[in-house]
Amino acid sequence: AQKVTQAQTEISVVEKEDVTLDCVYETRDTTYYLFWYKQPPSGELVFLIRRNSFDEQNEISGRYSWNFQKSTSSFNFTITASQVVDSAVYFCALSEPIDYNQGGKLIFGQGTELSVKP
Amino acid sequence: GAGVSQSPSNKVTEKGKDVELRCDPISGHTALYWYRQSLGQGLEFLIYFQGNSAPDKSGLPSDRFSAERTGGSVSTLTIQRTQQEDSAVYLCASSEYNEQFFGPGTRLTVL
Numbered sequence: 001a002q003k004v005t006q007a008q009t010e011i012s013v014v015e016k017e018d019v020t021l022d023c024v025y026e027t028r029d030t031t032y033y034l035f036w037y038k039q040p041p042s043g044e045l046v047f048l049i050r051r052n053s054f055d056e057q058n059e060i061s062g063r064y065s066w067n068f069q070k071s072t073s074s075f076n077f078t079i080t081a082s083q084v085v086d087s088a089v090y091f092c093a094l095s096e097p098i099d100y101n102q103g104g105k106l107i108f109g110q111g112t113e114l115s116v117k118p
Numbered sequence: 119g120a121g122v123s124q125s126p127s128n129k130v131t132e133k134g135k136d137v138e139l140r141c142d143p144i145s146g147h148t149a150l151y152w153y154r155q156s157l158g159q160g161l162e163f164l165i166y167f168q169g170n171s172a173p174d175k176s177g178l179p180s181d182r183f184s185a186e187r188t189g190g191s192v193s194t195l196t197i198q199r200t201q202q203e204d205s206a207v208y209l210c211a212s213s214e215y216n217e218q219f220f221g222p223g224t225r226l227t228v229l
Binding site for chain 1: 160163166209211217218219220
C-alpha cells in the first residue's frame with residue numbers, strides 16, 4: 001500500500017532561520033512520482049516540485065531545496081533563510097504513473113504547518 | 119491562462135439534501151481529479167477521470183457520492199442525502215502530464 005508520512009505536524013521558526021520539512025513514503029512500485037505542495041492561508045494548493053523515482057539528484061530553486069533519498073524513502077524539503085510569507089501548510093505527496101506521460105491519484109501526507117515569525 | 123475554477127466557492131446545505139459541485143479544468147487537460155480536505159482525514163482522493171477511460175472511483179466514500187465529466191471537460195461531483203460528516207473542502211485538480219493543478223475548492227457545510 002502507498003503511504004506518505006509527515007511526522008512534523010507543526011513547526012515554528014523565526015525569520016531567517018533554515019527549516020527542513022520531513023517526508024517519508026512507502027510504495028511497492030519501482031516507478032513513482034513525489035511532490036511537494038504549499039497551501040497558504042488563502043487555501044489554494046500550489047505546486048512546488050515533482051520528482052520521479054529515477055532521478056535522485058537534489059534540486060535547488062532559490063531558497064527552496066529538496067533532498068530525495070531512495071535508500072531511506074525520504075523526500076525532504078528545506079527552506080533557507082525563511083520568511084514570513086513562507087508560513088503555510090506544506091504537503092508531500094506520492095503518485096504512481098498511469099502510463100509514461102500521465103500521473104495517477106495523489107496520496108498526501110498529513111501536512112506540516114510552518115509558522116515563520118518576524 | 120485560466121486556472122482550474124470551481125463553483126460555488128461556499129455551499130451551506132441541510133442534512134439530507136443533495137448538492138452538486140462544479141469543476142472547470144484547465145483547457146486541454148485530459149485528466150481531472152476530485153479530492154476532499156477535512157480536518158480529521160486530511161487530503162483524500164475521491165475520483166479520477168482520464169480521457170475516455172472509465173473513471174477510477176476507488177476513493178469515493180459511499181454510494182451517495184458520484185461524479186460525471188461531460189465532453190472531457192467540465193465535471194460535476196454530486197453528493198446525495200448529505201450528512202454532517204460530508205462537511206469539507208472539495209478540491210478539483212487537472213493535469214496534462216504529471217503535475218496536478220488545483221482549483222480554489224468548494225467549502226461544503228452540512229448543517
